[in-house]
Amino acid sequence: MSSSAGSPDSGGIPDIAGNGNGSGQPGTAANGRPLPEATIARLPVYLRALYSLSERGVSTVASDELSAAAGVNSAKLRKDLSHLGSYGIRGVGYDVDYLVYQVSRALGLTQRWPVVIVGGGNLGRALANYGGFVNRGFKIAAILDSDRGLIGRRIGDVAVRHVSDLEDVVAMNKVVIGVIAVPAPAAQGVCDRLVAAGVTSILNFAPLVLKVPDGVDVRKVDLSIELQILAFHARRRSAVRVERVPEDEQVPEEESV
Amino acid sequence: MSSSAGSPDSGGIPDIAGNGNGSGQPGTAANGRPLPEATIARLPVYLRALYSLSERGVSTVASDELSAAAGVNSAKLRKDLSHLGSYGIRGVGYDVDYLVYQVSRALGLTQRWPVVIVGGGNLGRALANYGGFVNRGFKIAAILDSDRGLIGRRIGDVAVRHVSDLEDVVAMNKVVIGVIAVPAPAAQGVCDRLVAAGVTSILNFAPLVLKVPDGVDVRKVDLSIELQILAFHARRRSAVRVERVPEDEQVPEEESV
DNA sequence: CGCCGTTTGTGAACGGATGCACAAAGTCCA
DNA sequence: TGGACTTTGTGCATCCGTTCACAAACGGCG
The missing domain is CATH 3.40.50.720 (NAD(P)-binding Rossmann-like Domain)
Known part of the structure; x- marks a missing residue:
């Protein structure tokens, strides 16, 4: 936690109407600094996973499960979410619907x-x-x-x-x-x-x-860029694999079209 | 690729037949270390810019021009290319067709x-x-x-x-x-x-x-992820500036960019 | 009420990427 | 031939992002 996040308490889910982190500026983290670009790029992934959980009736999720569903490291997930504010409950996890709301708001999706x-x-x-x-x-x-x-x-x-x-x-x-x-x-x-x-x-x-x-x-x-990046890794893989692959299985080498 | 894969040897361009960096392993830089991922992701962009130059008949290009065409910093371009080998000529620039060949080869695009x-x-x-x-x-x-x-x-x-x-x-x-x-x-x-x-x-x-x-x-x-990232930045921008007005008369001067 | 197991939030170390700034290396022209 | 000019290649400082590891915080239970 940090400086001035006027974090309400009172047992239940806090702070629905407000902006949660005390900062009126959209696009800023709870500490007032701008959200890291890498975090922004991952928030939509979390959001989709959260929607999926919500539709399946899951009401609470721990960072382990959510991070697995999003395909990222759990510490990364927690740090990303902590930039939005302190919306988890220790020993329990995150309230799914509330987190949907907070992530949506952080991304500016409360409007269409x-x-x-x-x-x-x-x-x-x-x-x-x-x-x-x-x-x-x-x-x-x-x-x-x-x-x-x-x-x-x-x-x-x-x-x-x-x-x-x-x-x-x-x-x-x-x-x-x-x-x-x-x-x-x-x-x-x-x-x-x-x-x-x-x-x-x-x-x-x-x-x-x-x-x-x-x-x-x-x-x-x-x-085409994505394909070329894939091709790069594919070739590296096939080159490493050559030793333990029968000769007729190799990816074709040089070829003039 | 239209012209031959065996690249032209003219005017003292070194090291044609081999793999250019002395390492037999594809996907490795001239120093033997693996290519940085960020570099790999940019090579296709350079390649496209190079094709465009080649088709316009440009035979030589300096890092300034090429980096501008690719939308990146020129030092970054030079460092990226230097990972593939030393293919530039100081005081002149890079041979476009030769660089097309080298970048293609680095990406594993000499095959289809x-x-x-x-x-x-x-x-x-x-x-x-x-x-x-x-x-x-x-x-x-x-x-x-x-x-x-x-x-x-x-x-x-x-x-x-x-x-x-x-x-x-x-x-x-x-x-x-x-x-x-x-x-x-x-x-x-x-x-x-x-x-x-x-x-x-x-x-x-x-x-x-x-x-x-x-x-x-x-x-x-x-x-949808790309759109959501755009929405995030759009909202930040619109919050900094004044709310959009139907009339196009507004010129807010909050900060110079 | 106090203890226990669980999970968050984050300090700190690390590694990779970026961009500046400059020496080295080459061209070109007089 | 030599000197001025151009451009590459890279050392270095900095920044950003990732990951580990752990103290703090929470609910539940006896």
Whole structure:
């Protein structure tokens, strides 16, 4: 524990309405310092595990179980959660529903963020159909595409609109999060328009490095990069394994295409 | 890769035929130590930037330019590349094509890895159509789905097969990399079958934590996690600035960035 | 009421990654 | 040929994240 976390007590579950850590600033830990980036990246994983537990009727969970479900070290889990405040009960564990609430609040998911998806191809459609998970904290303000043949087609429960509506959609719905699911050559242009329209957070699926002004947050998801990292480890593994593997089992060596 | 794997020897570029760093072990740096994980994760980004330069006819690039194109610090780029060997020329920069070759080799992309994609829905289709990028080092051995209505349908230039062929496909093509693009409830089962069949590297798009035995490498791509991280930063930003106003007249000057 | 087993929260040590700053090494031109 | 200029490769200090290990805190039980 630390300085000024006005931690209520009174036996039961404390502090539902307030912000729990005494700091009015969102995105700050109980000690007033910003949340570590690595912690932020893990909170959604915990949250999903917690939802799963909650749906199964589990009301209390210890850090051992929760960390196992999330695939992380238990000490790491405890330290991550301790950054949000002191919400565990020693000797018992964490109240699942209360922790769902606290983690959601820490992530800013007490509101539903409108998201605009640019690109109505297979990827855009896959994203829109993510349904159950996207809906926890997000709603699709619009799906945009430049192909007029797609306009009006419904994906999930949203109709595709033309990309020329981008600025209108962002302004009308106060969208600050955009997803780019267009081919690489079109991505930077879409990005520039999103930023100009007021979007400050971008999830980029196009395989290129977007240039954005300071203050705009970009995260990228790139299939080919992930595959290449896997290939690296796979090759290292296969090279180590060669000694104890029959010769015809080896992964093909050099090959000119 | 279009040109020959045996790399060009022109103008005193050293050490072509060997593995460049004197170590026979793939995945090790020039000093014999394993490559840092952070470096591995960036190599694909450099590689893409290098391909782009090469296609534009650029033959030589300095770390400043390349690092800008890759969106990283130039010292970081140089240190990353130095782990592969000393392939730069002081006062000049790096030979683009030669660096493409070296980075490809470091990543294990001198061979084309067969990949099996499980799930022929929108996501699986999107992955299969990644085309140009997936083909740099990878080929799709098969796309599998449990929906018999999809069987035989062509995606890219691969026909969808039934998921019951999984073990056959993996065995026949010596597949070690699998992509899971099925709904969450089916993912663990698919994962278990892939592992049992011999797959040791898995790229998971389903929103859950896969349980795998030691020695199996799993990377996950999760839209909702990325969105939640973006939401966190978006909320922090919006809290620092004033609440968004419908009118676009606001220029808050709280802090300079 | 006090003891016991359990679990949290965290201090501290460690290891990896980052970025600065500079010497070494090469090119280019007069 | 030599000197000025450019750019690499890296030592070093720093920061961030991970993990161990344990004292403090809690509920339950006799």
